[in-house]
Amino acid sequence: MSTEELLTINHFELKFPFELRKPISCSFELLNRTDNHAAFKVKTTNPRKYIVRPNYGIVLPRSRCNVTVTMQAQSGTPLDMQSKDKFLLQCVITHPGAAPKDICQEMFNKEVGKYVQECKLKVVYVTPRRPPSPVPEEPEESKVQILKLVDERDTTIQKNGKLRRELESLKRRDPHKRAMVPILYAFLVGLIGILMGYCSS
Incomplete structure (x- = not known):
């Protein structure tokens, strides 16, 4: 089974408009184009820095799921505005009627004859857009x-x-x-x- 036959992700970069001392969020969408129930789990190399909601779940056949990633407020600017943080999305087929509470780590273990779809996402910092400065009025x-x-x-x-x-x-x-x-x-x-x-x- 190819990766396109399980879950499709709309982009592979998490773009954060970086600002100091302010939580920043971005999101990506999972699309299930199949007739199977797909279980997914999101992991990160820096779990203390990010909050993922939901970080696991079930995507029903022919449906979508939106995942939001929030970066905790940062006290310093990263060097050259570059990030080494990464995310890993894992997906497997699960049985109909499965609920998010049924998801466990063993479901994503790679075994002989079992397909686990994996997608890597990288973190990218972008400069936030600034609103145009208002023309100062004369006192x-x-x-x-x-x-x-x-x-x-x-x-x-x-x-x-x-x-x-x-x-x-x-x-x-x-x-x-x-x-x-x-x-x-x-x-x-x-x-x-x-x-x-x-x-x-």
Whole structure:
């Protein structure tokens, strides 16, 4: 009997998105394509590090079984993000009506004329996906300050227009003060320029 005729596994790598101090789980699926009842058992080279649920069971004919492997929280990062841990899946045909409580180690002993399907699974660490960083919002104080500066700029522009009109009026009313107008105008323009530069910074 070939391995494909008993239980089929959907992948042979257990990929864990590694994170420190956090339990991590991944799963694989067993598919029974035959008309036989299949008993299975999962072993690991590092039983203190992993929890397998279920680690043994019965897969009914033409049905599936999902197995979850949980890696205990780790306090350190593995060297080069590589793992030497491995898992072994063993499968045998059992009699109809068998229950998980009937499964024992002797069922998977290799004897003459007895077929035991074995599949090796390796552990692979992958970098977890990070959600995109949200765009930081401007603090409320910054928004208030910007609005205040905009108001000051608008007020300065209005005052500039008013002063220009007053200067034009002075030119027309008193010819003797015309000599002072360019000086006042230059001073006013310089002052407004300084205020505008402060508001736009």
